[in-house]
Amino acid sequence: MKKERLFYLDFIRAISTLIIVITHYNAVFFWGRTPGTELWSKLVTPKDVFNLYIGNLGVSLFFIISGAAMMYVYGQKDKIDLKTFFKKRFMSLYPMFWLAYIACFLYLFYVNKGFSTSVPYWRFIFTVIGFDGYLSTFTSTFYLLGEWFLGCIVLIYLVMPFLIKAVKKKPLLTFVISLIVYILLVLFYNLPLPISVVIFTRLPEVIFGMLFVAYIKKVKVAYLLPSLAVLVLNTVLAPHINDSFQTTYVGIATFLVLVFISQFFKFAVAENICSEIGKYSYAIFLVHHQVISQITSKFNLDTLTRGNSYVLFLLCLSVTFIFSKILFDTEKYLMSHVFRK
Template sequence: MKKRLFYLDFVRTIATISILLTHYNARFLEYYMHPAMPDRAIITLFPFNIYIGAFGVALFFIISGAALMYTYQSQCSLKDFYSKRFLSIYPMFWIGYILVFLYYFYASKHLPYLSVPKPYFLVTLLGMDGYLSGILPSYYLIGEWFLGCIILIYLMFPLLRKLALSHPYLLCIGALLLYLPFTFWIQVPNFLSSKLLMVRLPEIIFGMIFVLKIKRVRFWMVIPSVLILIVNTIFKPTFPESFQTTYIGISCFLILTYVSAWFDRPFFRSVCSIISKYSYAIFLTHHVIIDELANRFPMTELVRSERYMLFFLCCFITAIASWILYHLNRKLLIAIRKIRSGGEKIA
C-alpha cells in the first residue's frame, strides 16, 4: 500500500472548505437574493480575482489528477481501475440521492420533478444530471456538475496515463490545443465553458505531471506563483475566468503544496485526513443542507457574527450527515464484497 501524501490531503482540505464557502456565500448573490448583497459574504467571494467556487474546483481537479497518477503510476488494470472508480462514486451517490429524494418528498408532500419524462432519470442514475442540467431535463438533486466532469475524466484517465508515461510533451501540447479555443473563442450554448472537459484538462494533466516529473515544490517555483496571485489580485485582468482559473489554480496548488510542509504535524495530519476521507460525502450533502438551513433564516437581516455562526452550523450538520452517508456506503460496500466473495467460492 502506497504512503499517504500529506500535501494532497492538505490541498483537498482547503478545496473542500472553499466549496462549502462557495455555496454558503452564493446565498447572498443574485440567484437567491434580489438585490444581491455580495458584501455580506463571509471571508471572500473572489480570491485572486476569480470566483471562490472556481478556485476550489480547480484545486480539486489538480489533486484528482495527482492522486490518480500517484496510485496508478506503476500499473493500471482497466478492470481494476473502472471497478474501483465505480464503487467510489455510484453507491454513495445513489444512497445520498435516495435520502434527499425522500426528504424532499416528505417536505413538499409530492414527488420531485413530476413533469420530467421518466427516461431522463437514466441521466441521474449515471450521475450526469448536474453536468447536463443546462441541456437536458433532469431529476437533479445532488452531485452538481463537478461529479459529471469527474466521471468523464475517470473514463479518460487510462488513456491520459498512457500518454503521460509515453509521450508527456505530446499530451501537454494536445491538451493545450484543445483548451485554448474553448477557453477564449468557442462557446457552447447553455453550457458554461468551465464545465467543458477540454477546459479542465490542463488542471488534471498538471496534477499527473506533477507526481510523475516534478514530485516536489522548490522555493523557486513558489516565487512566480506568489507574483501571479499578487498581480492578478491588484490589476484584475479581464481574461476569461476559465483561463484565469487555470493559472491561479496551478499557482495556488504549488504554494499550498510548499506550505503544507509547515503543517505536517500529527494534529493537522489527523484533521486533513478526516476531511479528505469524508470529502466526497461532504460534496454530496453540503449544498442541500446549506439551502435548507438558509431558507429558515432571514439572510438579509443577519449581522456579521450571525452569518459566521450560521456557516459553522451548516458545516456542523454537514459533518454529521456526511459521517452517516459515508458509513451507510461503507456497510453497503462490505455487503457487496461478501456477496461477490461468496459467489466466487460457489463457482
Template sequence: MKKERLFYLDFIRALATIMILLTHYNARYLFYYMNPAKPENAIISLYPFHLYIGDLGVALFFIISGVSLMYVYHKKCELKQFYSKRFQSIYPMFWITYFIAFLYFFFCLKHMIHMEVPKQNFILTILGLDGYLFGVVPSYYILGEWFLGCIILMYLIFPLLRKLLLSHPWILCIGAVLIYIPFAFYEWFPSFSSSKLLFVRIPELIFGMIFIWKIKESRLWMAIIGVIILACTVFFNPALPSSVKTTYIGISFFIVLVYISKWLDRPIFRGICRTISKYSYAAFLTHHVIIDELAKHFPMADLSRSSRYLLFILYICITALVSWLVYQLNARIIQAIRNNPIRNISS
C-alpha cells in the same frame, strides 16, 4: 506495496472542500436572498485573486485528482481494476445519498420532485450526469453539482491520458493546449459554460499527473513564482476569460499550497486534514441540500454579521454530521453486499 499517504493531498483537498462549502453558503446568502446582491458581505472571501472562490476550489480538486490517480497508477493501470475502484468510490454513495434526498423531498413536497421531467431522463441521474447537464437537458438533479459529472468523464479517459503521457508527453501536452485555447477563450455554448467542458479542465488533470510524475514536490523557487503570479493577478487583474484565470491561478495556488504544506505537516493538523479529506465526497454530495433547507428557516436578507457567521458554523456542523452518517451508511451497505452469502456462492 501500499504507497505512502501524501499529506499535501489531504491538506489541499480539505481546503478545497471548505472553499466549496463556503461558496454555496455565500451564494445562498448574497445572491439568492439579497436584492440587489451584496458581494461585499461575503463570509471570509468571495473572489480571492479576482477569481470566484468556487472556481478556485474546483480547480484544486481537478489537480489533486490528477496527482492522486497518477500516484497510484503510474507503474500499472489494469482497466478492470481501475474502473471497478472508480465505480465503487463514486456511485454507491451517490445513489444512497440521492435516494435519501429524493425521499426527503417527496415527504416535504407531498409529490415526486421534478414531475415535469420525462421519466427516461432519470438515466442521467443513474449515471451521475444530471448535475453536469443541468440547464441543457431536463433532469432529476438534486445533488452532486456539475463537478461530479465532469470528474466521471475524467476517470473514463484517464487510462488513455496516462498512456499518452508516459509514451508521448509532449504530443499530449501540446494537443491538450491546442484544444483548450478555443474553448477556454470563447463561450461556444450559451447554456453550457466553458468551465464545465472537459477540454477546458483536462490541463488541470494533466498538470497534476505531471507534477507527481516529474516534479514530485514544490521547491522554494516554484513557490516564489507561484506567489508572483498570484500577486500580479491581484494587483493588475488581467482582462482574461474566467476559465483561463481558473487554470493558471489554480495551478499557481496549488504549487504554493504544496510548499506551505511542508510547514504544516504536524500530527494534529495531519489528523484534521485527513478527516476532512475522508468525508469530503460525502460533504460534497450533501452540503447543497443542507444549506438550501437551512436558508428556508432564517431571514437571510436580514441577518446581522455575527448571525451570518453563526449560521455558517451551524451549516458546517450539520454538513459534517450528515456526511459522517452517509459515509458510515455507505460503508455498511457495501460491506453487507460483500458479505452476502448468495453473492459469494455465485462468484
C-alpha cells in the same frame, strides 16, 4: 503494498472541500441579488480571490489533485488492469451517490408533501449515471444533490488510463496538446453546455497534477516565487482575461503555493484533520448543497447580522459533516455486509 499518503494532497483536498462549502453558503446571500447590497456584506469570505470567483478556484484545485492522486496510485504500474480500474472508480462514485440521492429524494418528498415535476421521466437515466448535475447546466433534469463536477470526473476517469499512459511516455507533448485544444476551445467555443464543464477545458489542470506527482514532486523557490507573483499580479492588476484562462493559471499557481505551505503543517493534529476531511470529502460534496439550502431557508437572511452569518455557516458546516459521516458509514456498511459477495 499500500503506498504512503502524500500529505499535501490531503491538505489541498481539505482546503478545496472547505472552499466549495463556503462558496455555496455564500451563494445564498448573493445569487440573484444586486451586487453591493446589504446581504453581500454577510458573506463569510470574499466572493472573489486573486481576481477569480472562489468557487472556480476550489474546483480547479479538485481537478489538479484528482490527476495527481490517480498518477500517484497508477503511475508506477507497468500496465493498468482496465476491468479492475473501472470497477474501483465505479464503486468509489456510484453507490454513495445513489444512496445519498434516495435519502434526499425521500426527505424532500416528505417535506414537500409529494413529488411533482414537468421533467420527462426518461431523463432519470441521467441521474442514475451521475450526470443530472452536469446536464442541469443547460437543461432540466432530476438534479437534487452533488453538482456538475461529478459528471465531469466520470468522463475524466473514462480517459484516465489513456492519460496515464500518455503522460508516462510523452509528458511534455501530452501537456502541450491538451493546452492547444484547451486554448482553441476557450477562444472559439459556441455550444449550450457551459465551457467550464467541458472535459477538454479541464484536462490541463488534471494533466498538470499528474505531471507534478510524476516529475516535479516538490515545490522549490524556483516554482514558488513565480506562483506567488502570478497570484499577486492577478489580484492587483485584475486583468480582464477570460475566466477559463484565469481559472487554470490561478488554480495551478495556488496549487504550487499550497504544496509549499503544506510542509509547515505536517504535524500530527493537522495530518489527522486533513485526513478526516479528505476521507469524507466526496460525501461532503454530495450533501452540502441540500444541507445549506434546508438550514438557511429557516432563517430571515435580511435581518441576519454578519456575526450571526458566521454562526449560521458553522452550523451548516457541522451538520454537513455529521450527515457526510452518516452517509459514508452507511455506504461502507451496506457494501461490506449487505452487498458483499
